[in-house]
Amino acid sequence: MESAEKRLNTFSTRVRQLIIQYQELKNENADLYTMVDERDIKIKQLEEQLDLAKKSYESLKIARMIEVSDTDMESAKKRLSKLIRDVNKCLTLLSEK
Template sequence: MTSNEQNLAVFQTRVRQMILRFQQLKKENEELYEMVDRNEKDIKILRDKLDQQAKDYNSLKMAKMVEITDGDLETAKSRLSKLIRDVNKCIAILAEQKAD
């Protein structure tokens, strides 16, 4: 075997190795793209569920606010009256400070 034939044989071997490595990397790349696609789908599903849960929570919170029984109505009125008194006190204090 001459030097050129040896070089050619080594070159062919290297090319075959590179082709095999390329095929492995190509397969790995396809698997990774599939994994990314699956993960993106999962993320979309989870985001949709989260949005729906947030909507359900807000609806429930709103329904709870609207659902006031007679006893709750008195409690709500007294709490509202207390808040109004507190706001009036704050306004009076601010007015005094502004006058000084």
């Protein structure tokens, strides 16, 4: 009898331990899903910002090219190069986030 009770107690203890481990893993899994959802939202926001920056860059590029006359071509090229570098920096910063 004692042996059967001892086995039953051991079995019972192990089942409780498994239940506790299951609950811990379930909570960890829920936390990980929450993190993934938050990252997805952040990625979507950054993609929207990047699209907006690209559109603004294209508009600015067109506006600057229209503004340029033959005599101002060299200074316009320099301004455009600087603008491109600035936009590239912005895009790099956005992609790092």
